[in-house]
Amino acid sequence: MRAIEFRRYGGYEELRLVDRPAEQAKDGRALIELSHAEVSPADNTIRAGRMAASLHKSPPLVPGGGAVGTVVDPGGTGLAEGTRVVVAGGGLGWLVDGTWREQLTADAAQLMPIPDGVGDEAACALFAGAGFSAAYLVLTQLIDFAPGHTVLAPGVGGSVGMGTAQVARELGASLVISTASRTDKAVQARAAGYRHVIDLSRESLPEGVARLTEGRGVDVVVDGVAGPLLGPAIASLAHGGSYVGVGYSGGTEGTVNITDLIWKNAKAYGYTFTMIPRDVARAARKTLLEWLRDGRLDPAIARIFPLEQAAEAQRHLIEDRPFGRVLLATHAKRVQ
CATH class of the missing domain: 3.90.180.10 (Medium-chain alcohol dehydrogenases, catalytic domain)
Incomplete structure (x- = not known):
């Protein structure tokens, strides 16, 4: 072979x-x-x-x-x-x-x-990069997410950004925000149905989040980018918000203003699949495949x-x- x-x-x-x-x-x-x-x-x-x-x-x-x-x-x-x-x-x-x-x-x-009606390519894309799975498990198992919360998922074209944006919507988020590094990608994402995409070539992440949340910030950040966006993502949290580091496509190091965690009474987590029992992770994959079959997800x-x-x-x-x-x-x- x-x-x-x-x-x-x-x-x-x-x-x-x-x-x-x-x-x-x-x-x-x-x-x-x-x-x-x-x-x-x-x-x-x-x-x-x-x-x-x-x-x-x-x-x-x-x-x-x-x-x-x-x-x-x-x-x-x-x-x-x-x-x-x-x-x-x-x-x-x-x-x-x-x-x-x-x-x-x-x-x-x-x-x-794989359920009938789901193609091989779509099923493979659903789990590629583990973004949809990570988002589902983070929002249902790791943090105190509830319908009505607001979510920031940087990197709309990436697996974590795209997966979180769609999963958070299905779980009842009132507002889901993502980012694009270039204007053409921001335009492409909006045309694909992602309404709230911050074009980072024209606006900083905290400025965009403040504009979209009327200055409040977001309840949850699920971050698959990190690097230079690490500090700005944490700065975009609302009081009592939660930051979850899932990936690092933008780099493994970033600068954080510690007062963005202290004064906001924020919580920060690192996530890996080894934190989740195998039966829970398997049940999550089954749910996501059913959502894909029902047209609720589009990887x-x-x-x-x-x-x-x-x-x-x-x-x-x-x-x-x-x-x-x-x-x-x-x-x-x-x-x-």
């Missing part, structure tokens, strides 16, 4: 197409033929050698934390042959080889059937690359910062 792996840390060029032995269903694991795999910032962080070595398997490593595909041999999972599934969990792309390949084996806990896809162009797919996500998810089609016949 074809796969993408890197054998040493470095740039995008370290991602190489290789041929690996085909796998077989055994030990209670199903064999899955993959159709699409997600491309996420975490893949880039690991490949570049910027993540603590204790948190992931050393190279050689196949990237990819999630994918969708079809069960071709159920093994002992109890799933029927031909079932379309989302594949996730089990340390894919971190502790074990991930999803940037044509097939893999997985246990039942890693597989979630935009920016571009789908063939597997052999994985290096360019990673570069496009990280450097071009597109509006929507980037996916890999693991079989040439499925490339769009």
